[in-house]
Amino acid sequence: MPSESYVITICSDRQKGLMQAVLEVLPQAHHSYSMRHLAANFYSEFKDVLLKRLFWRAARTLRESVFKDTMEQIKARNENAHKWISAIPKESWASFYFTGDRFDVITTNRSECFNAVLKNARKLPIASLVEHTRWKTSDFFQKRRVYGDEWRTQLTNNAEKHIRLAKEESLQYVAYRAGLHIFEVRSVQIQDSVNSHLQTFSCRVFQTIELPCGHAMAAIAITKEKKSVFLL
Template sequence: MERCNHGTIMRVYRTRQLWGSGDDTFGRLFWSFGPSIHAFSRTVRPLILIDGTHLRGKYKGILLAATTLDGDGGLFPLAFAVVENENFDSWLWFILLLRQRVMPVDKNNNEFTISSDRMKGLLRAVAEALPGSYHSYYIRHLNANLLKTFKSQKLCKLFSRAAYALRESDHKEAMELIKAKNEKAEKWISEIPKENWANVHFKGARWNVLTTNAAECFNNVLKGARELPTAALVDHTRWKVQDFFHFRRKAEATWKTHLTHRAEKWLDRSCSFGSKFLPRTCSWNEYEVLSSTHTDSADLEKKTCTCGLFQTMGLPCGHAIAAMGLNKLDRYKYCQDWFLASTYRSTYEEVIHPTLDRTQWPEPSYDLLVLLPP
């Protein structure tokens, strides 16, 4: 795999390596394809979605997957691992390898957002392996726990409203409605650090990604592979990722827009909203923007707006678009680079090559260690 695809990382660990005693049996396996690593360092937003799913083959285990989103909001697989269980040691090992082998070495940890559910051992592993990163909790899992505890769909809807709110006043209003409906539920929610789940209090860049959709979608992609032996599972992920890259190269070849397809649609909606606002100049970069409900401040140099959308999405909001109209500024210059169609093309420009059958493998320069099943 490493010979056919430059930059690919594969690490096999036996139990004696992990625990220092016992037989040479299979312990853990980590792999990440070179084109994914290269794209993540150059053209994809610094967001990592982490999830795990159970294997159903003869030898039980957990398949861990780290994914992100490309400039068109599509799933972008980063790395995988097969481990025995979802304990702290497994998560710490996986995240350390992500940091050392997949994440760009010239980036600081606090420039990355890790998004996950609160799986056993994962919270502690993220805090220890990436102490400067921003850890976001999946709202879907929190909502599921809330529903299980308090049996109320209304509370779940209000909780989602509080989580997605980009204004402090909207967040407080939703929390007050939750308290009025059920004080115990409000207390239960308040015990979860709000900087890990509420958009308005999140300190890093979350890009409005609050659910597990991407990570769980890839679990569905691999659904039929969870019964496969480990070697076949690895090859299955290779041709799935290979197919992703090829399909998206074909799709972007038809684009005539400056941004990716979804980003262009989002920007068009912002322009439509912006046409209804009244902008006023405060300085070269700061503008006051009036709407029927709010008065907001948009800073074009900092790419921020008090509505929260500009910095959350990485694309100009309606208020910023209205401000740009005063001086006829180019709206595309204020979009994050990963939304550009040219950046999207660079993301998928590399090819994931097939691996050859065993009869065509080169003779290794070292003795291969035979590992027994776990």
């Protein structure tokens, strides 16, 4: 059983039996529902592209005010759609309320891809199926090791891209130092705060994906300590 310091997060498509099985086998795990599946079910129920977009926005936002406002927009457009979503615990799908660590992974796309790779192997006898799965997994990791060896940057390609975009985003902010480790970061619409010591950001991007956001980059830009203040 995982300890409190290492709690597993499960992302599932809510297939019959999975919810109960996770509760029984991994009672401490955080269980997230795949938004791709939820959004597809939602769309097949209400057939409204705008509603589906609003649903994704409610799922992705890390700000409670945006979540509430989006839910109100859904309600105003279709009360039944709002009831449908409200019947699903928001802690299981909305990023703002999710208590585990899922690093912005809100679909089961990765496992679906691997599932597709093994599709034909399902017909094999059990020993061959296990061997085929072992071989495919080994091949999967080997290809990625070769790919990773080509990187010449300190972080992964995705992390580097995120930081580049955060730097660009930071240009629209004005940062003020409000204490040794506290910064206020303002934009036209909203004011955010950054605590470099506690590594907390009121936009919650850092807490969610553990990479600096545009607010952090704006704060870093006005410090001289840079890496010593922000443990980046």
